[in-house]
Amino acid sequence: MPAKPFPELSESQTSDLKESLLQWTLANGLVMYPPNFQDFSANNAPITLFPTPLPKSSFQNAQDVQKLFNELYINLILKEKSWLIDILRKLSKFDADFTGKLFEVYEKAIEQSPNKKLIQPLSLGLFRSDYMVHDTTNEIKQIEFNTVSVSFGGLSTKVGELHTYLNKSGYYDSDYSYQYYDDEEIPISNSINELAQGLADANYYYNDETKSTKTVVLIVVQPGERNCFDQRHIEYALLKNHGIKTYRVTLEDVEAKTTVNDSKLYIKATMDEVSVVYYRSGYAPSDYEVNPEKTWAARLFLEKSKAIKSPSVLTQLSGAKKIQQILTKEEIIKQFLPDISETDLEKILSTFVAIYPLDDTPEGQTAKKLALEQPEKFVLKPQREGGGNNIYKENIPGFLKNIDEKEWGAYILMELIEPPKHKNKIIRNNDIYNEDIISELGIFGTILFNEDSGKILTNNNAGWLLRSKFSSSNEGGVAAGFGCVDNIYLYE
Amino acid sequence: MPAKPFPELSESQTSDLKESLLQWTLANGLVMYPPNFQDFSANNAPITLFPTPLPKSSFQNAQDVQKLFNELYINLILKEKSWLIDILRKLSKFDADFTGKLFEVYEKAIEQSPNKKLIQPLSLGLFRSDYMVHDTTNEIKQIEFNTVSVSFGGLSTKVGELHTYLNKSGYYDSDYSYQYYDDEEIPISNSINELAQGLADANYYYNDETKSTKTVVLIVVQPGERNCFDQRHIEYALLKNHGIKTYRVTLEDVEAKTTVNDSKLYIKATMDEVSVVYYRSGYAPSDYEVNPEKTWAARLFLEKSKAIKSPSVLTQLSGAKKIQQILTKEEIIKQFLPDISETDLEKILSTFVAIYPLDDTPEGQTAKKLALEQPEKFVLKPQREGGGNNIYKENIPGFLKNIDEKEWGAYILMELIEPPKHKNKIIRNNDIYNEDIISELGIFGTILFNEDSGKILTNNNAGWLLRSKFSSSNEGGVAAGFGCVDNIYLYE
Ligand SMILES: Nc1ncnc2c1ncn2[C@@H]1O[C@H](COP(=O)(O)OP(=O)(O)OP(=O)(O)O)[C@@H](O)[C@H]1O
Ligand SMILES: Nc1ncnc2c1ncn2[C@@H]1O[C@H](COP(=O)(O)OP(=O)(O)OP(=O)(O)O)[C@@H](O)[C@H]1O
Ligand SMILES: [Mg+2]
Ligand SMILES: [Mg+2]
Ligand SMILES: [Mg+2]
Ligand SMILES: [Mg+2]
Incomplete structure (x- = not known):
């Protein structure tokens, strides 16, 4: 069955939908701070009016390969660390100011650690593998594999809930107020809870496999983060589902707000012990630009601590575009996933351009x-x-x-990749845009592993994200203002 | 045990709390539109930083009498309608422009109905009885009994959740990050779900005791309602918990957007049948001022329809201050609640000044x-x-x-009434105010009854609201800008 067309609404129906959509976003935290914001006022996040069609099989394939990809990337570290390090060393020469600096943090952390070994062998990956669907074949093709600061797991759940609300309220029906999509056709990403679960897993293993609520998660954030609500939803779930508290700190404030005792990381103000450092910053040169000395020192300081990093510097670096390029080769995949089945191998390979x-x-x-x-x-x-x-x-x-x-x-x-264009509509603030859009599917995954023992402790899928942008624009960042958060409409 | 003092936080602790509080409100719909708002942007609702102490026994008493009060007020209609009507007729003379107009709607609706009888004998009360605690005795004293458009049931749940979040996150502890209040000490009002349940009950009885999701609830709202999120939370719960859709319409738009066929009320655009008309407007002269002819005609039009009104004109009028005055007399209470026990009677009487x-x-x-x-x-x-x-x-x-x-x-x-003053803090937008506050406790109740048979079909408590205001101000309206939404801290 081909996909149903997008709902065709009259002007007055669109205006009703818009009012309900906007109020839902503001009542349910599908929001962002606008540029030059004041703390007490938020706007709707840019989103689509309707969910965007995605073939069920494409979605299924993307889900199927996630745990393989999680494992593939961490096996760079677990199985061929020296090979990885050689590559990163070379990359560091090309890009001394950023990759080089990160690599330096990695090396210094080891050098400055007792017995030249990081005190915390556990490492948490909160990953997102991004795809576009190739127009003619419906094959998913990987854009990139993100190993640091993956975003929109929070708002993705919310936009799924919003589209479900609009659908069930009848706003998508142009004649009556029937449901336009079946419930199963627009699933809701459980990424808020799953990503929180990933952090809770790390907290559990940090505490020798006990569910402690005494240790906390430290989130390293950008100053003036406009997308903080995306992060907050995960924090709230962590507290609600697991009783685990969070603290937010910028790289610049790490020194002032945290302290280390016997390698353990603490929040100075409360003396709460930090089990996990969760980076939602530190992935781009600009994150270190204002105060390079202090921020790079902070990164090193955290890396050396006993807290589990998500990600460790090495995990972050393994997401380099260069590594992605190398990993497209069959023999390399086989080397890093020696036990992979023929079918799985084909599935992985089919996602590469x-x-x-x-x-x-x-x-x-x-x-x-x-x-x-x-x-x-x-x-x-x-x-x-x-x-x-x-x-x-x-x-x-x-x-x-x-x-x-x-x-x-x-x-x-x-x-x-040439993805299909769709006639969905994007709403940003009050304005509805009618241009063609193209979509990028991200699958979240969480993986907890031990760099010393090589053991993988948990490896899970963690929901998804659909981001859409005008087909006329090359880039698709939501926070940057090019794209928007969308949800999937699955069809056979 | 006396109440614990309010948390005493340092400047930096207060600033941390404020950031987390504001982001929580924006992420969870504890919001309002500011004056001159744009649809896509909302602010935090004015709230207190901490829950305000309330003696457990005072709270319990207020809960205990709610169903009695629900019944008392509707018994005016069920048991002594002609007595009630006599009083209202007199009131109408004093206040021809408003009470008189409402009473006229009541009379016309009957006159214009087949057999001079309203087509819909069922009526839904969504009530709120408001109290202050008398300072020296801790007795609750009734301010008024609201029978129309009771508000803040939505935001009340949210502020309870917020205070719980702040408490569990450790923001109320000035030394570490411990919980300052026990969980039971700051209960969360379930008013969102309970008020939605009230509407669902009416929908159920409208449909001859079947759980139909084919009929809808029509909410009559004020144009440009800044407190719409308070209402939306109830709408979302109605859809989520019961599958029942809602429509919002202003009195002025009733004619354009609804139609009647065989006394049944329908939404024109979708031909959805309306089971319940829920007024969040129509309670003050200003609601009819812009277009008196159209708006009064709309009220009459809805009153005559088969939809269950919450409230009917008569129910609304029974909440007149004059009635409240008459009902303070013991013999009158006994007349309207003939089966009341001695204890209950005392409990009710003890709430009167x-x-x-x-x-x-x-x-x-x-x-x-x-x-x-x-x-x-x-x-x-x-x-x-x-x-x-x-x-x-x-x-x-x-x-x-x-x-x-x-x-x-x-x-x-x-x-x-002289309520105790408290040193809580109010936050409005970005600003924290340190003045003494006084609080008003509202208990929500829902009651569904049959004006013909005299039968009461449901009668329930439906959560609570604590509103606080500067003790220096006489009035306490939140939307009007004098007060704020608070939550209770129960102590023995
Ligand atoms: N091979 C490709 N074919 C089509 N579009 C692509 C391709 N690679 C990248 N893009 C587009 O460019 C955008 C940015 O590319 P990419 O995600 O690799 O960069 P990035 O700097 O890692 O961005 P981010 O981490 O913020 O997603 C993608 O989201 C996608 O819209
Ligand atoms: N007897 C009283 N003692 C102390 N304060 C009172 C008393 N009666 C009223 N007030 C104060 O005045 C406010 C408004 O009074 P009341 O609630 O009776 O008016 P209203 O016009 O019905 O307002 P609303 O329906 O918006 O609550 C109350 O919220 C309370 O703060
Ligand atoms: Mg990308
Ligand atoms: Mg990327
Ligand atoms: Mg009042
Ligand atoms: Mg009142």
Whole structure:
């Protein structure tokens, strides 16, 4: 069965829907702070009016491979640490100011630890693997694998609840007030609870496998975070479902607000012991820019502590675009997931598009030619997170020519995925936009592992996120103002 | 055990608490639209930082008498309708423009109905009985009994959840991050669910005792309602807990948006049948002022329909201050609640302060003297709802002298209650106020009854509301900007 078309509403129906939608977002925390905000006032987050169609099989495949991907990335650390470190060392040379600094934190933390070993072998991954559906085949194709500060797990649950509310209230029916979608067609991501569960798992293992509510989770946040409500929903779930308290601190305030005693990390004001440091900052150069000395010192200080990091510096670095490129090779996958079944291997491989290095290898040589001669098929990516860093299509040749060819190795060249366009509508503040949109599906996963023993303690799926943006725009960051939070409408 | 003192927090602790409090309100719909609002942006509702102490026994007494009060007020209609109507007819003369208009709606509705009988004998009361605790005795003393458009059942639940969150997160502890209050000490009002249950009960009986989700609830709202989120929470619960949809309409739009067929009320756009008309408007003259003809016609139109009204015009009118005055007499209580036990009777009577008529009866004569000679002990109340209408203390003599003595009978003279002052703090937008506050406890109740058969179908308690205001201000309306939403801290 093909997907049902989007609801076609009259002007007055759209206006009714809009009023109910806006009030629902404000009554249920589907909100963001606007630019230059005041603490006491929030706006609706940018969202779609309707859920966006996604083939059920595509969704299922994305769910199916999540735990494999979780394991694949942490096996870089568990199984081939020296190989990973060699690569990261090379990357650090290209990108001394950021990758290099992070790598330095990793090395210093070890060097400064007793017996040159990190005091806390446990590490928590809260990951999100992002895909687009390839238009003609419905295959999911991986955009990237995020290993740090994955966002919108909070608002994703909320937008699913909102679309469900609108659907059940009859706002999607243009004739009567019937449900337009069946309940199962618009599932709600359980990411709030699942991500909170991931943090609770780490807290549990930190406390020698007891459910302690005495230790707390420290969330490292950006100053003036406009998307704090996304994070807050996870905090509230952590307290409600598990009785675990959270503290929020900026990198700059780490020194003033926390202290270490016998390697244990404490909140100074209350002397609460921190079991998990959860980074929702620290993933981009700008997070260290205002006060580099203090913020880099803070990162090192936390890394050396006994608190479980989500993620550890090494886990964060393993999400580098360069690693993603290397991992597209079958033999590498087999090496890192030796026990993988043939079916699973195929499933994983089917999610890859071509990603090339831009170095002196034969493959790199070919890629350089492609980048210059057929740029319209590609996106060029540096070792960065957070959006706004990629170079698209016809901008690639000019960009490359402007930098020394020796620097090219810092980039990867990725085939562009062509997702289907949809006629959904985006609402931002009061304004409804009617342009075509394209969507990116993110699957959350949580994995807790022991870097010393190589043991994986938990490995779970943790809900999803659908983000949509105008098909005319290259990037899709919601907080940055290009995209919006969406939800899936599953069809066969 | 006396009440614990309010938490004493340092400046930095207060600032941490404030940030978490504000973000919680915005993430959980403890919000209001500010004046001159835009649809897509809401502010925190004005609330207290801490729950306010209330003796457990006072709270228990207020809970205990609620069902009796529910029954007492509807028995005016069920048992002595002609007596009630006589009084209302007299009141209508004093207050032709409002009470008179409402009474006219009642009379016309009957006159224009087949067999001169309202087509819908069922009527739903969503009531709130308001009290202050008398400082020296801890006795609860009734301020008034509201029979129409009782508000803050939505935000009351939310503020209880917020205080619980802050308490469990340790924000109330000035030394560590312990819970300052035990869980049982700050209970959460279940008013959202209970008020939704009341509406669901009416929907059930409308549909001949079946749980239909085909009929809907029509909420009559004020245009530009800033407190809409308070109402929305009840709507969401009605949909979530009972699958019942709601529509919102202003009195002015009733004609355009609804229609009647065979006495049944329908939403024009969807042809959904309305089981219950729930008034969150229509209780004050200003609700009819902009377009009197249309709005009064709308009220009559709805009254004649088969939908169950919450409240019917007669139920609304039975909440008149004049009735409240009459009901303070023991013999009247016994007349309306013939089966009441001695204990219950005492409990009810103990909630009354002196309320006098200002008429030509001997009691009225005494009252007139009191009003002029000892005004500082009294508040003078007209037949109005919604706040801002009373005359306090030394303003009474001047006010009375300015109007014809024949008009005095329209007012009641009520002894002032002296509640204890508390050192709680109020936050409005970003600002924290440190002045002394006094609190008013409201107990919600729902009652569904049949005006023809005299039968009471359901009668329930439905949670509570604590509202607080600066002790320096006479009135306490939250939406009007004088007061704030609070929650109770129970102590023995
Ligand atoms: N291969 C591709 N085909 C099509 N679009 C792509 C591709 N790679 C990236 N994009 C688009 O560019 C956006 C940013 O790319 P990517 O996610 O790799 O960068 P990032 O800096 O890691 O951003 P973030 O971590 O904030 O998501 C994607 O969300 C997607 O919209
Ligand atoms: N007897 C009293 N003693 C002390 N304060 C009183 C008394 N009566 C009224 N007040 C104060 O005045 C306020 C308004 O009075 P009341 O509730 O009777 O008026 P209203 O117009 O019905 O308001 P609303 O329906 O909006 O609550 C009360 O909330 C209370 O703060
Ligand atoms: Mg991305
Ligand atoms: Mg990324
Ligand atoms: Mg009142
Ligand atoms: Mg009142």
